[in-house]
Amino acid sequence: MTVINGQPPFDVVRTAAWWLVPKQLFDGEKLRSGLAVRIADGKIDNVLPAEEAGRDGLPVWHTTSLASPGFFDIQVNGGGGVLFNTNPTADGLRMIAAAHRKGGTTALLPTLITDAPEVMEAAVDAILGVVGSEGIVGVHLEGPHISLERKGAHDPRLIRPMDDKTISAVERLRRADVPVLLTLAPECVPPGTIETLCAMGVVVSIGHTAADAATTRAAIAEGARSVTHLYNAMTPITSREPGVVGAALDSDVYCGFIADGHHVDDTVLRLAVRSRPVADRMVLVSDAMPTWNGPDHFSLYGETVRLEGGKLVNRIGSLAGVHIDMATSLRRLVTTVGIPLEEALKMATANPSRLMRLQESVGFLRPGMPAEIVLLDYGNRGC
CATH class of the missing domain: 3.20.20.140 (Metal-dependent hydrolases)
Structure with missing residues (x-):
C-alpha cells in the first residue's frame, strides 16, 4: 500500500468545489464501492452514488485508488x-x-x-x-x-x-x-x-x-x-x-x-x-x-x-x-x-x-468533516 501523489486533472487547491470518485472509499467504518465525494471549500460536502458526480457541472477526479481518511x-x-x-x-x-x-x-x-x-x-x-x-x-x-x-x-x-x-x-x-x-x-x-x-x-x-x-x-x-x-x-x-x-x-x-x-x-x-x-x-x-x-x-x-x-x-x-x-x-x-x-x-x-474523542474532526469521511483524504494504491492481497 502506497500513498498516491498523482496529479488530478485540475487544480484542486484553487477549485472551490469538485468531485472525487475513487475505486473504493473507506469512510472510517466500512469499505464501500460506487461512491463519490463532493468537496467544497476544503470540507466534505456530501457522499453520493458515483453517477451523481459532475451532474452539477463541477470538475471530477476519477482515480483507481482507494480513498481513506488521512x-x-x-x-x-x-x-x-x-x-x-x-x-x-x-x-x-x-x-x-x-x-x-x-x-x-x-x-x-x-x-x-x-x-x-x-x-x-x-x-x-x-x-x-x-x-x-x-x-x-x-x-x-x-x-x-x-x-x-x-x-x-x-x-x-x-x-x-x-x-x-x-x-x-x-x-x-x-x-x-x-x-x-x-x-x-x-x-x-x-x-x-x-x-x-x-x-x-x-x-x-x-x-x-x-x-x-x-x-x-x-x-x-x-x-x-x-x-x-x-x-x-x-x-x-x-x-x-x-x-x-x-x-x-x-x-x-x-x-x-x-x-x-x-x-x-x-x-x-x-x-x-x-x-x-x-x-x-x-x-x-x-x-x-x-x-x-x-x-x-x-x-x-x-x-x-x-x-x-x-x-x-x-x-x-x-x-x-x-x-x-x-x-x-x-x-x-x-x-x-x-x-x-x-x-x-x-x-x-x-x-x-x-x-481521543475527535470523531467530529478526524478519522472519518462524512459530510461536514475536513477533506483530509489519502489515496492508496492496490497491490498484492488488496493493498
Whole structure:
C-alpha cells in the first residue's frame, strides 16, 4: 500500500468545489464501492452514488485508488530531522508534521517523552501556538511519571513523581481545549491521580510500567482509556500473572501498538488483535523518531542514535526508537501481519479518533468533516 501523489486533472487547491470518485472509499467504518465525494471549500460536502458526480457541472477526479481518511498518529516523537524534545518550538512542530504528512498522516499528536519541567513548559507553549494547524490536533506527554524498571529509552535522571508542574502544564492545555494524551505508570502516581486527570478531560494511557494485573485493572476502573505501545515497556503475560499486557487485552481499553516488525513479533501481534473482547480497540502508532524523512542519526539525551538495518539503535546496539511512518506500518499490517484491510484502516483512522474523542474532526469521511483524504494504491492481497 502506497500513498498516491498523482496529479488530478485540475487544480484542486484553487477549485472551490469538485468531485472525487475513487475505486473504493473507506469512510472510517466500512469499505464501500460506487461512491463519490463532493468537496467544497476544503470540507466534505456530501457522499453520493458515483453517477451523481459532475451532474452539477463541477470538475471530477476519477482515480483507481482507494480513498481513506488521512491517518491519525497519536505517538510521533519526531520526523524530518527534528525531535520534539530537543526542538520544542512551533517551527519544530511544523517540520515534524510536514515530514509525516508526506506519507498520509494528516493528524497527529506530537509526543514529548520524559524530560525536564522547563522542556515540558516549552513544549506546551509550542503546542498552544500551532494546535489546530499543520495537522497538529493535540499533544501526547509520555512520561515523566513512569517506572524506572520499565523506562525503555527514557532518561532515568528525569523520571520523577507526579508533581504540580505537570498538573499545571496539563491545566494550561486543557483550558485552551487542547486534547491531551498522558502516559504514566499507575503504580508511580498517588491513588486518585488518574481520576483527577480524567476529570480534567485528559486521556490517560498506561505505559512504561511494572504494574501487575490488579493495579492495571484498578487504573482502568479509575478512568485510564488506553495502553501505550502494547508489549513494550510493560509487564508481560505469564501463566499465573496476566501483567499489564493480559489485563489490557482482556478489557475494553484501546491498545496502541507498533507494527515495524522489530518492536512486536508479527505472530504475537496477530494474537493480540484476535484476543480483544471489544471490537475496534487497537490503535496503530508510528512512535517515529527524527530519522523518518530525515538524516540517519539523531541525539537523544546526549547520546547518538543511529539507523542500522531498518532499526534505530544506541551505542550498545539496543533498540532506541522507531523508524517508520503510518503508511508503511499500515502496509506491513495488511501484507505481512495479515490483518484485513478494513480493520487495519480503522486502526489508523477511526480508532485513534474515538480514543481521543475527535470523531467530529478526524478519522472519518462524512459530510461536514475536513477533506483530509489519502489515496492508496492496490497491490498484492488488496493493498
